[in-house]
Amino acid sequence: MPEMEKIFETIDGSRDEIIKLQAELTSRVALGPENGGNGEHKKSEYLKEKLETLKPDSIEEIKSPDERAQGGYRPNLVARWEGNTKGPTVWVLSHMDVVPPGDSELWERDPYKLEVDGDRVVGRGVLDDQAGIVSSYLALVAVLQTGQKLERSVGLVFVADEETGSKFGLEYLLENHRTIFHPDDLIIVPDAGNASGTMIEVAEKSMLWLKFTVTGKQCHASTPSRGKNSLYGAAKLILALENLKGAFDRFDKLFSPPSSTFEPTKMEANVPNINTIPGRDVFYLDCRILPQYKVEEIIEFAKERAEEVAQELGLSILVEPVYRQDAINPTSEDAPVVKALIEAIKRVTGIEAKPMGIGGGTVAAFFRKAGLPAAVWMTMPDSAHQPNEYCLISNIMSDAKVLACLYLNA
Numbered sequence: 463m464p465e466m467e468k469i470f471e472t473i474d475g476s477r478d479e480i481i482k483l484q485a486e487l488t489s490r491v492a493l494g495p496e497n498g499g500n501g502e503h504k505k506s507e508y509l510k511e512k513l514e515t516l517k518p519d520s521i522e523e524i525k526s527p528d529e530r531a532q533g534g535y536r537p538n539l540v541a542r543w544e545g546n547t548k549g550p551t552v553w554v555l556s557h558m559d560v561v562p563p564g565d566s567e568l569w570e571r572d573p574y575k576l577e578v579d580g581d582r583v584v585g586r587g588v589l590d591d592q593a594g595i596v597s598s599y600l601a602l603v604a605v606l607q608t609g610q611k612l613e614r615s616v617g618l619v620f621v622a623d624e625e626t627g628s629k630f631g632l633e634y635l636l637e638n639h640r641t642i643f644h645p646d647d648l649i650i651v652p653d654a655g656n657a658s659g660t661m662i663e664v665a666e667k668s669m670l671w672l673k674f675t676v677t678g679k680q681c682h683a684s685t686p687s688r689g690k691n692s693l694y695g696a697a698k699l700i701l702a703l704e705n706l707k708g709a710f711d712r713f714d715k716l717f718s719p720p721s722s723t724f725e726p727t728k729m730e731a732n733v734p735n736i737n738t739i740p741g742r743d744v745f746y747l748d749c750r751i752l753p754q755y756k757v758e759e760i761i762e763f764a765k766e767r768a769e770e771v772a773q774e775l776g777l778s779i780l781v782e783p784v785y786r787q788d789a790i791n792p793t794s795e796d797a798p799v800v801k802a803l804i805e806a807i808k809r810v811t812g813i814e815a816k817p818m819g820i821g822g823g824t825v826a827a828f829f830r831k832a833g834l835p836a837a838v839w840m841t842m843p844d845s846a847h848q849p850n851e852y853c854l855i856s857n858i859m860s861d862a863k864v865l866a867c868l869y870l871n872a
């Protein structure tokens with residue numbers, strides 16, 4: 463029986479180390495080329511050094527070719543420690559890249575300089591996904607420091623490119639190094655969760671982003687009859703698309719929210735001045751669709767509504783899917799990784815976690831597509847991608863304890 467209390471104590475005493483790690487990671491800006499950066503290299507180098515001090519049985523930097531990035535590649539780190547027993551490996555996969563700070567006016571301070579405020583640390587990336595990096599690393603440090611032998615083999619994976627599609631990150635690993643992972647392994651992705659740590663994400667909705675281009679005829683605002691106002695078309699169509707909610711109204715309690723969602727989001731700028739009637743409007747619809755529906759049905763429905771509005775107003779409307787990810791087989795609610803997590807969470811926090819489905823977009827979808835049951839879990843406030851992104855030191859400690867239980871099969 464491993465001495466969990468000693469490990470928990472070590473983790474509770476690691477506040478300074480958490481702050482130091484977070485500060486170092488935050489200062490190493492890891493933005494992908496699509497986000498105006500040149501890759502995750504600085505963060506990856508730093509992490510590789512940290513991992514090497516823990517003497518892994520194997521450590522590899524897997525470079526996915528990306529000519530836009532520094533050195534022509536994106537770095538991915540895979541480290542593994544052999545356990546006592548030959549059973550499944552516990553893998554924890556976090557991502558190194560961050561999203562840009564966005565409007566700097568909204569930040570109270572430099573996004574890349576860590577700020578500590580009681581239990582909070584603030585900075586771009588501290589939560590998404592440095593909280594995952596730090597908790598998985600810290601759990602291992604605590605186990606090894608207390609002289610415990612790992613019961614299970616443990617693997618830490620720090621990937622690139624999660625925020626812009628994973629093509630140079632997990633997708634690349636699974637396409638070129640699929641044998642790293644085994645279907646019996648316990649794969650945890652600490653990259654989404656809720657504030658109580660009770661949400662274990664096992665299923666995702668299909669994701670669909672639709673682009674609508676409404677074309678009319680631009681003219682002077684004082685003579686509307688000489689043109690065709692595309693903004694009327696966009697407005698009417700946005701309202702007509704609200705009918706998607708009624709037409710695809712199934713409920714599934716596994717998911718939060720329990721129904722499909724269809725939301726108009728981005729609207730591109732049309733004319734720069736007020737006295738011109740626009741001849742072209744472009745807007746987008748973000749759809750998160752329960753797996754019970756086919757994505758094709760949604761596209762058809764949207765095209766029909768667009769055609770109706772186009773006919774009525776004498777406009778032309780083009781409907782194009784610009785991103786689509788069809789829901790894939792969820793991880794079973796009884797999968798060993800789900801059970802092991804529920805048990806460990808209960809042991810550490812005393813509360814009952816449960817498997818759930820969300821609106822989609824986690825990197826776990828790539829694992830599931832490859833036939834590897836993965837669970838997404840972490841304890842987190844709702845601050846990812848926001849200005850003044852923060853995470854709680856107490857959440858990192860608690861998650862590290864849960865992961866330590868999994869490493870030790872305790």
Ligand SMILES: [Zn+2]
Pocket residue numbers: 557590591624653
């Ligand atoms: Zn993330």
